[in-house]
Amino acid sequence: MKKVLTIAGSDSCGGAGIQADLKTFSAHLVYGMSIITSVTAQNTQGVIDAYDLPVEVIEKQIRAIFNDINVDAVKIGMLSNSRIISTVADLLKFYRAKNIVLDPVMISKSGFKLLKDDAISSLISNLIPICTIITPNIHEANLIAQMDIKNIDDMKKACRIINDLGARYVLIKGGHLNDDAIDVLFDGKGYYQFKGNRIKTKNTHGTGCTLSSAIAANLAKGFDIVESISKSKNYIQNAIENSFSIGLGVGPVDHFYEFRGVEVIKYER
Ligand SMILES: Nc1ncnc2c1ncn2[C@@H]1O[C@H](COP(=O)(O)OP(=O)(O)O)[C@@H](O)[C@H]1O
Numbered sequence: 001m002k003k004v005l006t007i008a009g010s011d012s013c014g015g016a017g018i019q020a021d022l023k024t025f026s027a028h029l030v031y032g033m034s035i036i037t038s039v040t041a042q043n044t045q046g047v048i049d050a051y052d053l054p055v056e057v058i059e060k061q062i063r064a065i066f067n068d069i070n071v072d073a074v075k076i077g078m079l080s081n082s083r084i085i086s087t088v089a090d091l092l093k094f095y096r097a098k099n100i101v102l103d104p105v106m107i108s109k110s111g112f113k114l115l116k117d118d119a120i121s122s123l124i125s126n127l128i129p130i131c132t133i134i135t136p137n138i139h140e141a142n143l144i145a146q147m148d149i150k151n152i153d154d155m156k157k158a159c160r161i162i163n164d165l166g167a168r169y170v171l172i173k174g175g176h177l178n179d180d181a182i183d184v185l186f187d188g189k190g191y192y193q194f195k196g197n198r199i200k201t202k203n204t205h206g207t208g209c210t211l212s213s214a215i216a217a218n219l220a221k222g223f224d225i226v227e228s229i230s231k232s233k234n235y236i237q238n239a240i241e242n243s244f245s246i247g248l249g250v251g252p253v254d255h256f257y258e259f260r261g262v263e264v265i266k267y268e269r
């Protein structure tokens, strides 16, 4: 059984963060583990507040896992401040963690800052050089590459800039542009486009968390980067197509669409 670790924030309503990551790992039939960095109080209407765990507690969780278990892939989500970022980066380096998928979470869909403004430079200098792949959305790519991305050509330019900052592979997600949901990968040499049909729904809570966790799960299973993204893009496309409402605001995607519709064994008496 492949073992995949998420280092991220808890989302009380279960659509994003640690909860989305663990659901995604389960749906990919890998064994999921979690390091909680922050506890958010949030629902489908927004994030009410976020409480960061002390770095000592985060460090103890990471040491507990790596001192005992051989981790096949790591997904990094919400790390809210520069002390947490440097602690996580130092420990992942120390334990020579492999297959690191960095989702540089900055602002929730509802507009709450999940990363302090002054921590962006720490994310760039500490985490980007050690990750296997970084998966920013348009807004995050704009801040990291200092651009104003409007189209696919701009996405390509930003990919190259972020690759120069030290990320081996860069996947910029096009979920926040208009038209099709096209994600662009730069592998240091060339570009790949992963095209999804834009689905008209408000229920996209946790799409970025889910995509990055799926990529980590697929890398752990031994697929190469292009195959891992391609499978994960299919997964998120179906998950969004089957998304649903659970409250008044932005609902979650369906992690387990593949498991539904399976005939229950009938019996006769
Ligand atoms: N309405 C949509 N229809 C189809 N795919 C979407 C839609 N919104 C986002 N996606 C896809 O979901 C994934 C997550 O992207 P995005 O929503 O941009 O990330 P984030 O949650 O980090 O803001 C990407 O593969 C993106 O293309």
Ligand SMILES: Cc1ncc(COP(=O)(O)O)c(N)n1
Binding pocket: 008, 009, 010, 011, 016, 017, 018, 040, 077, 078, 105, 107, 108, 109, 110, 114, 204, 205, 206, 207, 208, 209
């Ligand atoms: C703990 C946590 N991590 C990540 C997100 C981003 O997800 P979204 O962009 O869908 O709000 C979130 N809302 N909460």
